[in-house]
Amino acid sequence: MFTGIVECMGKVVEFASLDTSAAGGNGASLTIAGAKQILDDCHLGDSISINGTCLTVTEFTDDTFKVGVAPETLSRTNLGQLRKGDPVNLERALAAGHRFGGHFVQGHIDATAEIIEITPDANSVWYKLRVTDPKLMPYIIPKGFIAMDGTSLTVCDVNDDEAWFTIMMIAYTQTHVIMPTKKVGDLVNIEVDMLGKYVEKVTTSILRGAEEGSSTTSYIEKIVQRVLEKGSSK
DSSP states (O other): OBOSOOOEEEEEEEEEEEEOSTTTTTEEEEEEESOGGGOTTOOTTOEEEETTEEEEEEEEOSSOEEEEEOHHHHHHSSGGGOOTTOEEEEEEOOOTTSOOOSOOBOSOOOEEEEEEEEEEETTEEEEEEEESOGGGGGGOOTTOEEEETTEEEEEEEEETTTTEEEEEEOHHHHTTSSGGGOOTTOEEEEEEOHHHHHHHHHHHHHHHHHHTTSOHHHHHHHHHHHHHHHHHTO
């Protein structure tokens, strides 16, 4: 679990499409440098978010670390486009007892979005993006959360018909994430708010049950009854 508050920016040392080393596991791998700030408590097997993607550390030094990248991850993210020297957003998994400054981010990228407009506004910047998978639009709502390359941001405008949305980035954030290095036409990783997915799953199950003959009211009553029974048994 992550928060979408980027801790530091690292740089790609190498993207290997076939890494035959023990740490590479005979698959694709990414090696990142400039990560000393987040490696002081690192262990093999730890999770680190790279551009919003939860990945497992397979090798590390004081300043660098390596992760394996599965084919599924490459197909859903922009990680396969990374080249030596490219900056990346980095965040360690959330530690218990720490302040939660962003929103619930799993590090499970849903798709990418293409930047279609960049518009300065005083010291802030507007970004307009088109989602590559329009099926995600129901989960993108005005003033809702979205993670873009691992950065927790607030959605501003939404157009479901044309599958685009906007965000505004303040000056401070611009200096601490990789978004300002992007240009029109570039892709960013997006993860929609997972709470919306859970709500849809639950409500869909309730409605399906109603269609099959058991009313929504009776379904809810059963849930309430179970809660009351558990409470009375304590």
